[in-house]
Amino acid sequence: MDQKLPTIKEIAKRLNISVSTVSRALHNHPRIGLRTKMQVQKLAEELHYEPNTLAISFKQKKWFTIGVILPELNEQFFSQAISGIEDVATAQNYTVLIGQSHDSMERERMLVEAFRKHRVDGIVLSMAKNTDDYQHLEVLDKYNIPLVYFDRIPKGGQALSVSSNIRSGAEQAVRYLLEKGHKRIALLKGPDSLIASAQRQEGYTSALKQHGLQLDPDLIKEIDLSPEGTRAALTQLLALPQRPTAILCFNDYVCFDAIQAARQAKIRINKDISFVSFANLPICNFLDVPPLASVEQHPYRQGQLAAEMLLDIVEKRKTITDIKPVILDTELRIF
Amino acid sequence: MDQKLPTIKEIAKRLNISVSTVSRALHNHPRIGLRTKMQVQKLAEELHYEPNTLAISFKQKKWFTIGVILPELNEQFFSQAISGIEDVATAQNYTVLIGQSHDSMERERMLVEAFRKHRVDGIVLSMAKNTDDYQHLEVLDKYNIPLVYFDRIPKGGQALSVSSNIRSGAEQAVRYLLEKGHKRIALLKGPDSLIASAQRQEGYTSALKQHGLQLDPDLIKEIDLSPEGTRAALTQLLALPQRPTAILCFNDYVCFDAIQAARQAKIRINKDISFVSFANLPICNFLDVPPLASVEQHPYRQGQLAAEMLLDIVEKRKTITDIKPVILDTELRIF
DNA sequence: CTGTTAGCGCCTTCAA
DNA sequence: TTGAAGGCGCTAACAG
Numbered sequence: 001m002d003q004k005l006p007t008i009k010e011i012a013k014r015l016n017i018s019v020s021t022v023s024r025a026l027h028n029h030p031r032i033g034l035r036t037k038m039q040v041q042k043l044a045e046e047l048h049y050e051p052n053t054l055a056i057s058f059k060q061k062k063w064f065t066i067g068v069i070l071p072e073l074n075e076q077f078f079s080q081a082i083s084g085i086e087d088v089a090t091a092q093n094y095t096v097l098i099g100q101s102h103d104s105m106e107r108e109r110m111l112v113e114a115f116r117k118h119r120v121d122g123i124v125l126s127m128a129k130n131t132d133d134y135q136h137l138e139v140l141d142k143y144n145i146p147l148v149y150f151d152r153i154p155k156g157g158q159a160l161s162v163s164s165n166i167r168s169g170a171e172q173a174v175r176y177l178l179e180k181g182h183k184r185i186a187l188l189k190g191p192d193s194l195i196a197s198a199q200r201q202e203g204y205t206s207a208l209k210q211h212g213l214q215l216d217p218d219l220i221k222e223i224d225l226s227p228e229g230t231r232a233a234l235t236q237l238l239a240l241p242q243r244p245t246a247i248l249c250f251n252d253y254v255c256f257d258a259i260q261a262a263r264q265a266k267i268r269i270n271k272d273i274s275f276v277s278f279a280n281l282p283i284c285n286f287l288d289v290p291p292l293a294s295v296e297q298h299p300y301r302q303g304q305l306a307a308e309m310l311l312d313i314v315e316k317r318k319t320i321t322d323i324k325p326v327i328l329d330t331e332l333r334i335f
Numbered sequence: 336m337d338q339k340l341p342t343i344k345e346i347a348k349r350l351n352i353s354v355s356t357v358s359r360a361l362h363n364h365p366r367i368g369l370r371t372k373m374q375v376q377k378l379a380e381e382l383h384y385e386p387n388t389l390a391i392s393f394k395q396k397k398w399f400t401i402g403v404i405l406p407e408l409n410e411q412f413f414s415q416a417i418s419g420i421e422d423v424a425t426a427q428n429y430t431v432l433i434g435q436s437h438d439s440m441e442r443e444r445m446l447v448e449a450f451r452k453h454r455v456d457g458i459v460l461s462m463a464k465n466t467d468d469y470q471h472l473e474v475l476d477k478y479n480i481p482l483v484y485f486d487r488i489p490k491g492g493q494a495l496s497v498s499s500n501i502r503s504g505a506e507q508a509v510r511y512l513l514e515k516g517h518k519r520i521a522l523l524k525g526p527d528s529l530i531a532s533a534q535r536q537e538g539y540t541s542a543l544k545q546h547g548l549q550l551d552p553d554l555i556k557e558i559d560l561s562p563e564g565t566r567a568a569l570t571q572l573l574a575l576p577q578r579p580t581a582i583l584c585f586n587d588y589v590c591f592d593a594i595q596a597a598r599q600a601k602i603r604i605n606k607d608i609s610f611v612s613f614a615n616l617p618i619c620n621f622l623d624v625p626p627l628a629s630v631e632q633h634p635y636r637q638g639q640l641a642a643e644m645l646l647d648i649v650e651k652r653k654t655i656t657d658i659k660p661v662i663l664d665t666e667l668r669i670f
Numbered sequence: 671c672t673g674t675t676a677g678c679g680c681c682t683t684c685a686a
Numbered sequence: 687t688t689g690a691a692g693g694c695g696c697t698a699a700c701a702g
Contacts, residue, residue, distance in 0.1 A: 005478075020682080032688080054678095056679080058695080074415060096432065118388050285595075286618070288623060353673045368672085394678055395697080
């Protein structure tokens with residue numbers, strides 16, 4: 001029964017020395033006798049001594065844990081991002097607390113509260129799609145808990161954040177379609193609360209303009225990312241007097257929904273209407289008719305960078321003013 | 336600057352009472368005057384007092400955190416399970432630490448160590464596919480850290496575990512194929528280290544026997560779950576003098592790989608060869624040619640049950656001897 | 671009803 | 687080079 005784990009006190013008692021000596025020996029403190037040091041370390045070894053992280057955390061007011069809040073682990077984009085975060089955190093001896101907001105601002109708020117109460121050293125967050133009020137996030141400032149946003153970042157852009165260049169991604173995607181001869185390209189953009197929605201539209205508009213094409217507002221649909229919303233938008237697009245011949249979707253999931261709806265309307269995918277989307281998820285490889293192309297947003301890398309940024313601050317290697325938002329380049333993956 | 340968070344000491348000082356009184360007031364302890372209680376609670380409110388979880392954890396040798404170790408968050412089966420675990424844990428005021436083994440026993444061992452050092456109250460684990468040695472897991476016993484297995488459980492079955500009835504799931508699936516008239520049904524079973532591989536084979540064998548069919552060993556392939564392994568197995572099956580007309584795959588991912596390989600060999604999916612698999616993942620809904628059917632293993636429910644089981648022990652509502660392994664019924668989802 | 675005290679495990683002065 | 691003492695924030699005897 002290892003019930004009672006050995007403490008430095010225990011070691012001290014057995015060796016008839018003081019706890020502080022033991023503490024120093026264990027930390028390779030300079031001012032300590034070699035003999036005592038060896039003795040202590042030997043006994044510590046034998047007893048399988050392990051420092052009580054809880055006590056250390058308590059003492060240092062720091063518990064080597066970061067919190068991650070994201071919309072949905074079920075979405076591969078985020079599960080890949082988590083891997084990046086986890087790898088970086090683990091390498092720096094931090095552990096990762098995870099919470100899903102399920103795209104609800106209310107849950108997001110609760111998670112932030114919970115993590116704050118648990119005194120995490122910092123938080124990495126990707127916003128819920130409807131988060132339009134940042135109060136619950138700004139609170140963290142007061143408590144000196146650093147917050148790094150990734151992918152779904154707030155408007156304004158002043159904050160610590162890692163994201164990908166959605167604007168140029170959209171531009172790449174639309175240009176690709178234009179080069180394939182498409183003239184009527186629709187855009188399924190996301191909700192206004194996501195900055196990435198406007199960015200998609202910017203890239204879209206700019207690419208069209210460069211090709212000297214007129215913007216048709218009927219071809220731009222704001223969707224809420226739900227399957228129903230996507231289906232409704234698609235119905236509207238198909239009802240247009242002049243149907244689009246290509247659709248740029250907010251992300252792969254939206255694209256899957258859209259493709260499904262289109263198929264039900266007897267549209268031949270990537271023939272009658274071509275689909276292009278964002279995210280480039282692994283599951284695209286399993287589809288027999290994937291989108292023509294998908295904008296790679298490097299979720300794993302984003303996760304890594306966000307975690308590194310956060311830990312740089314937590315560990316005081318950098319201050320907030322040293323840091324500029326990171327915007328990753330996207331790449332168009334053609335299937 | 337809320338830099339310094341208020342402590343009960345602070346409250347005590349301001350009110351000129353003792354810390355223990357404050358503590359009691361905050362905990363609605365019976366033996367305390369209503370007036371003082373109100374006073375304390377009012378001031379606590381004003382100062383935005385919040386108990387220091389770290390101090391409480393330290394004091395009580397318990398930090399209200401459970402660790403979850405699973406192979407791969409990217410797999411929807413596991414991300415759904417996590418949701419179940421998270422929901423139960425949150426409801427009971429626990430937080431969740433997550434680690435991915437990426438199906439490596441070595442990483443699994445490291446995560447167990449890390450979690451143990453961080454003094455989690457308990458662990459929920461789904462084994463890496465190659466874990467064939469349980470030493471790193473048995474260690475937890477000595478430290479009195481309860482461990483609940485889910486889905487990928489160890490051989491022997493004595494342990495605390497939640498899993499689904501793979502044997503009967505396989506039987507259902509094979510029976511379904513037999514009723515569709517298939518006579519040559521192949522099985523892509525997983526590695527021997529997973530108990531679920533043998534269980535699949537048992538169900539498979541039993542269903543065939545019930546239909547008075549002979550077992551053809553050539554039709555059973557052990558695969559390592561990698562895309563390459565699956566592809567190789569499929570090649571072998573296609574090279575048989577008498578090809579199978581249906582294949583039961585270890586899980587949906589294996590099934591996707593198999594379908595891809597088959598398609599490259601010009602097999603018409605679900606016509607020349609029918610596919611059936613395990614897991615019933617959400618992404619199946621996006622495939623235009625999904626497997627004919629998939630055995631639903633209720634990952635979310637498994638996660639919930641595993642977390643409940645663990646917390647029952649952690650909170651001492653039950654002892655280990657009270658608990659029997661849970662085996663969930665599967666259902667065949669027909670597409 | 672309330673205050674005093676001790677202690678959780680560790681680190682960090684301050685003294686010796 | 688070592689020891690003694692104090693304290694992190696909180697809880698829980700034990701006394702009044």
